[in-house]
Amino acid sequence: MEVNCDDEEECSGKKVHLDEYGTTGDMNEDYCDEPDEGEIPGSFPSEKGCYFVVEEEDDYDANDCTFTTVPPGLNINEKYATLEQRGEELSLQTSYFYEVLNTLAKGSWPGLVAGAAYGGLTIGVETILEFVDLITFGQFDLFGKFSSLFSDDIDANIALQEVKFNYNYQDGFYNGVICGNDHYWYRCDKDQVGSKYWVNFAKQVSVPFQCYEIELDDGGLGYVWKEADHDFDRDGYTNTEGDCYDLSFLDPYFGCPSLEEEYQGLNSTELREVAKSKCIYPQNHFCAICINPGAPEVCGDKVNNDCGGPQQFEELTQLEGKTSDDCNKNQFACRQEAPPLDNSEDNATGITQTNIYGETFSWINTPDGGYCCGFNGIDDLGKTAVSSTGEGQFLCLNKEPDLVGHDAEYTYESPFCGDEWCWVSASTGVPDEGDHYSWAECMKSLKKIKRIPPENGRFLF
Ligand SMILES: [Ca+2]
Ligand SMILES: [Ca+2]
Numbered sequence: 409m410e411v412n413c414d415d416e417e418e419c420s421g422k423k424v425h426l427d428e429y430g431t432t433g434d435m436n437e438d439y440c441d442e443p444d445e446g447e448i449p450g451s452f453p454s455e456k457g458c459y460f461v462v463e464e465e466d467d468y469d470a471n472d473c474t475f476t477t478v479p480p481g482l483n484i485n486e487k488y489a490t491l492e493q494r495g496e497e498l499s500l501q502t503s504y505f506y507e508v509l510n511t512l513a514k515g516s517w518p519g520l521v522a523g524a525a526y527g528g529l530t531i532g533v534e535t536i537l538e539f540v541d542l543i544t545f546g547q548f549d550l551f552g553k554f555s556s557l558f559s560d561d562i563d564a565n566i567a568l569q570e571v572k573f574n575y576n577y578q579d580g581f582y583n584g585v586i587c588g589n590d591h592y593w594y595r596c597d598k599d600q601v602g603s604k605y606w607v608n609f610a611k612q613v614s615v616p617f618q619c620y621e622i623e624l625d626d627g628g629l630g631y632v633w634k635e636a637d638h639d640f641d642r643d644g645y646t647n648t649e650g651d652c653y654d655l656s657f658l659d660p661y662f663g664c665p666s667l668e669e670e671y672q673g674l675n676s677t678e679l680r681e682v683a684k685s686k687c688i689y690p691q692n693h694f695c696a697i698c699i700n701p702g703a704p705e706v707c708g709d710k711v712n713n714d715c716g717g718p719q720q721f722e723e724l725t726q727l728e729g730k731t732s733d734d735c736n737k738n739q740f741a742c743r744q745e746a747p748p749l750d751n752s753e754d755n756a757t758g759i760t761q762t763n764i765y766g767e768t769f770s771w772i773n774t775p776d777g778g779y780c781c782g783f784n785g786i787d788d789l790g791k792t793a794v795s796s797t798g799e800g801q802f803l804c805l806n807k808e809p810d811l812v813g814h815d816a817e818y819t820y821e822s823p824f825c826g827d828e829w830c831w832v833s834a835s836t837g838v839p840d841e842g843d844h845y846s847w848a849e850c851m852k853s854l855k856k857i858k859r860i861p862p863e864n865g866r867f868l869f
């Protein structure tokens with residue numbers, strides 16, 4: 409910052425644009441009087457934060473210089489503010505996100521909702537809070553409360569504390585900057601619009617700032633970082649964009665996918681694509697990064713995996729929403745299909761849904777809704793249902809000869825078949841024709857067999 413003011417009153421009345429930012433090599437030390445280590449930054453970048461340098465210009469003498477370091481997340485935008493005011497704003501933001509995290513941690517976690525145990529490890533609320541307690545929130549010591557002001561150039565120090573400034577002017581535009589995690593300044597400019605820079609406020613607490621174009625009072629164009637809402641799991645959806653589950657602390661403990669540094673600088677669309685490409689369903693159905701409005705509903709896990717879908721804004725625990733978690737009420741998840749989009753004219757479909765077994769079951773529409781043949785395993789074998797479209801009664805059967813007892817070469821003639829299960833017309837398609845009246849008796853003799861979970865302990869059943 410370059411400014412000319414000589415006392416508190418004069419300095420506090422000043423409003424200046426920053427005129428430059430760059431590396432120490434960009435500084436013209438000749439402007440400072442007898443520059444020493446207190447006036448000019450030494451090693452670059454600083455281990456403490458981003459450098460902020462002041463030259464207080466004197467008409468009659470060499471300029472006074474000083475500098476300090478500021479923490480990651482300190483944002484220099486279009487508003488005129490002192491450095492200390494910016495520090496206070498950052499501190500407020502940090503407190504806000506800490507509160508959000510605590511609230512999230514005390515809220516419902518999918519595993520608790522589902523009553524599930526992960527690989528023998530049962531996780532309770534206390535455990536989640538322990539994870540949160542592990543967060544170390546750094547105390548902001550902006551300017552080290554001036555302890556890092558080694559300079560004895562009084563005028564420059566006063567300027568540093570009192571002058572209001574906003575962002576700078578480069579390449580024909582006003583460009584805001586934010587202090588980055590690596591203690592370099594990051595510029596928001598016309599090439600960066602829409603991209604997000606993630607600031608690590610604290611351990612496990614990373615918050616996106618998004619680059620926006622704004623029109624200035626003087627008609628010029630400005631570019632400014634604005635703090636976006638929280639997206640702790642980095643799935644590209646903030647909670648205001650409909651993400652119903654953003655607490656990602658437990659993701660690493662359960663083999664959930666995560667993004668490395670590749671998320672920096674992406675816009676929301678790109679970030680969503682990257683995150684989505686890493687999620688495998690149904691395996692990652694409880695992962696925060698895999699639960700959002702762009703995710704598939706996974707029926708049967710007692711979690712609203714898709715938050716209802718785009719623009720639905722349902723809660724994580726809302727199971728009977730737009731896309732039901734009950735496989736017997738959700739033909740698309742039962743059959744692993746995509747529902748048609750509302751008001752679509754070109755047969756466009758929504759997101760392909762699935763179920764906790766990742767298997768295509770057999771669906772039938774009935775007068776009171778429908779039923780997903782096979783989801784309940786052997787319990788479904790021999791279940792009957794009447795089609796709501798006038799095709800009569802159907803039986804739920806499995807293709808496995810040992811279970812059903814039909815000829816191995818027999819193939820069902822049914823439009824309803826899934827991978828292993830079929831709704832078969834009771835009047836036309838029953839195997840072992842002639843015996844089907846004894847189905848009920850046959851079923852009673854079958855030993856009840858529980859389904860084997862797809863992964864040990866990972867699922868409910
Ligand atoms: Ca999420
Ligand atoms: Ca679900």
Ligand SMILES: [Ca+2]
Pocket residue numbers: 705712713714715716717727729730731732733
């Ligand atoms: Ca749902």
